[in-house]
Amino acid sequence: MKFRCCLWGLALAFALGTPGACAAQTLRQAAGKIGLLVGAAANPDLFSEAAYSQTLARQFNMIEPENAMKWRATEPKEGVFEFRAGDAIVAFAAAHGMKVRGHNLLWGRYNPAWLTQGRFTPEQLRAIMKRHIQTVVRHYRGRVFAWDVVNEAFDRKGRLRHTIWYDRPGIGLAGKGTAYIAQAFRWAHEADPHALLFYNDYAAEGINAKSDAIFAMVKEFMREGLPIAGVGLQMHVDSQAEAEANVAANMARLEKLGVEVQITEMDVALPRNGEGKARQSALAWQAKVYRRVALACAADPGCTAFETWGFTDRYSWIPRHTHGEKGAALLFAADYKPKPALGAVLDAFAQALGKNPEIRQERLRFERKVEGAVREGVIPSAVSAPPGN
Numbered sequence: 001m002k003f004r005c006c007l008w009g010l011a012l013a014f015a016l017g018t019p020g021a022c023a024a025q026t027l028r029q030a031a032g033k034i035g036l037l038v039g040a041a042a043n044p045d046l047f048s049e050a051a052y053s054q055t056l057a058r059q060f061n062m063i064e065p066e067n068a069m070k071w072r073a074t075e076p077k078e079g080v081f082e083f084r085a086g087d088a089i090v091a092f093a094a095a096h097g098m099k100v101r102g103h104n105l106l107w108g109r110y111n112p113a114w115l116t117q118g119r120f121t122p123e124q125l126r127a128i129m130k131r132h133i134q135t136v137v138r139h140y141r142g143r144v145f146a147w148d149v150v151n152e153a154f155d156r157k158g159r160l161r162h163t164i165w166y167d168r169p170g171i172g173l174a175g176k177g178t179a180y181i182a183q184a185f186r187w188a189h190e191a192d193p194h195a196l197l198f199y200n201d202y203a204a205e206g207i208n209a210k211s212d213a214i215f216a217m218v219k220e221f222m223r224e225g226l227p228i229a230g231v232g233l234q235m236h237v238d239s240q241a242e243a244e245a246n247v248a249a250n251m252a253r254l255e256k257l258g259v260e261v262q263i264t265e266m267d268v269a270l271p272r273n274g275e276g277k278a279r280q281s282a283l284a285w286q287a288k289v290y291r292r293v294a295l296a297c298a299a300d301p302g303c304t305a306f307e308t309w310g311f312t313d314r315y316s317w318i319p320r321h322t323h324g325e326k327g328a329a330l331l332f333a334a335d336y337k338p339k340p341a342l343g344a345v346l347d348a349f350a351q352a353l354g355k356n357p358e359i360r361q362e363r364l365r366f367e368r369k370v371e372g373a374v375r376e377g378v379i380p381s382a383v384s385a386p387p388g389n
């Protein structure tokens, strides 16, 4: 059977013009050999769909809630916390031996109306933010191994976005640069000193004004001894230019500071025809883009996770977001059949191992170093905590 699967995989690979990926090999098997986490964003409402759950559990060793741990879901009313959807993600992960990546504790979007329209003072917001971060992180302590603490705080020019948390009205640190972000990291770390804390953003994968600003922030946080473990590179891609951005160089400079990087939300949106389908040539282009990014991550010991934003084209935010014009952005088709992009990612993982048989051990060593620093690292509060903390 295995042999037949392999033959089928080779035949498929041949027909698609991609080097052979054995169809019997799953993503999580291939990732396991190189010590990499391979994940997908998921929605617990879909767990009852057999093909959805089976594909997710079979192919991935990490899961991230697409929306279930965001503010609107976890604190729908002031001071009233709702963990059912998030708990379903955690239970699914436990049942299938997967890790859970938490997303997210602080964002300028997807906040409940009681919060955005509440006309709170900075002092009140500061208390609300602290309670939210610490209640959520404590609830998932030991079960969520990493958190996107702050999501999408910078604009394309590398300036801080105007948000309720920063300066509208903010938590008393308006105009003080990334101080409010640092504060979020401190509170999350207090609530779970073992969780790996990430800053996560889009359009900052290569070298540009936004990634420069993120780099400068991480450098500053490291200097201050703040417990930042990594940077999430979302990788929502739909053009050649984005796909060709200098991702490896950006990863390398961040890792040199002593943090991990993770590809956190990859998808490659394609134009769709009237029937909602992408062209074969577009699918082949997409496979190349996935291959390049997967290889950049898999071959780099400081890149510890490769994750896509969903996994089946049946459920992806892209068609909704583009009024149906784009889609087909993920590794599995709407009917859960593997796409050329899946073979490309499998190939990239295999290639990383071929290039460096020690890659698994090297990644583990890198992880241990970062995790050790985070766990031992006492935040020098005398230096970095603002007054009134």
Ligand code: 9MR
Binding pocket: 066, 067, 109, 110, 151, 202, 234, 265, 317
């Ligand atoms: O895919 C998510 C979509 O279902 C939600 O409606 C939206 C809410 O703002 O968030 C989407 O996920 C985003 C993620 O949380 C942060 N990076 C960009 C993702 C796509 O917009």
